[in-house]
Amino acid sequence: xxxxxxxxxxxxxxxxxxxxxxxxxxxxxxxxxxxxxxxxxxxxxxxxxxxxxxxxxxxxxxxxxxxxxxxxxxxxxxxxxxxxxxxxxxxxxxxxxxxxxxxxxxxxxxxxxxxxxxxx
Amino acid sequence: xxxxxxxxxxxxxxxxxxxxxxxxxxxxxxxxxxxxxxxxxxxxxxxxxxxxxxxxxxxxxxxxxxxxxxxxxxxxxxxxxxxxxxxxxxxxxxxxxxxxxxxxxxx
Numbered sequence: 001x002x003x004x005x006x007x008x009x010x011x012x013x014x015x016x017x018x019x020x021x022x023x024x025x026x027x028x029x030x031x032x033x034x035x036x037x038x039x040x041x042x043x044x045x046x047x048x049x050x051x052x053x054x055x056x057x058x059x060x061x062x063x064x065x066x067x068x069x070x071x072x073x074x075x076x077x078x079x080x081x082x083x084x085x086x087x088x089x090x091x092x093x094x095x096x097x098x099x100x101x102x103x104x105x106x107x108x109x110x111x112x113x114x115x116x117x118x119x120x
Numbered sequence: 121x122x123x124x125x126x127x128x129x130x131x132x133x134x135x136x137x138x139x140x141x142x143x144x145x146x147x148x149x150x151x152x153x154x155x156x157x158x159x160x161x162x163x164x165x166x167x168x169x170x171x172x173x174x175x176x177x178x179x180x181x182x183x184x185x186x187x188x189x190x191x192x193x194x195x196x197x198x199x200x201x202x203x204x205x206x207x208x209x210x211x212x213x214x215x216x217x218x219x220x221x222x223x224x225x226x227x
Binding site for chain 2: 035037044045046047050059061062095100102104105106107108109110111112113
């Protein structure tokens, strides 16, 4: 059974940092691209970043480019999101998701989400 | 960026009704469109990918159609567990974008 476990959220002041983790199990993690999506309270879904299976190809949304860094450790079956220079508008539930293998694949499995709250 | 506009944003319907949600893309995205269902406090769940392919385990009352810029999600006979928010998503071009969501509530 595919499982994704998001963790690392919490309360942080503007300008601070958080590192989110997504522990994967139930599939061969190193074979699949992974992605992060966030959802501000009461709002819609916003795609943030995608990383290829090998970690060599990465894309970011403009809203986080230069502040957030996605990475993966295939030996630990874990995806990461390093969030720096956090802003109040970064407050959201952050979900990791597995990308399905077809071309331009959709997000077929999701973590439960972890809440990051940026407030002074 | 490719904008996705869902209509309606809110829909009130009864168990057994047939409902259709529309997603319009600001430019041609071929068939690189997915639909997700989200219930309060839960992660989104993939329903349809490649515009019309049903994800494994999703009931057959859900169907998707369309290509290019116009897409639809249809639920043929609403069940109590279908009352949720639905999002479309385009995967044709980065940045990947989502529609604003359609909230489906019980009449």
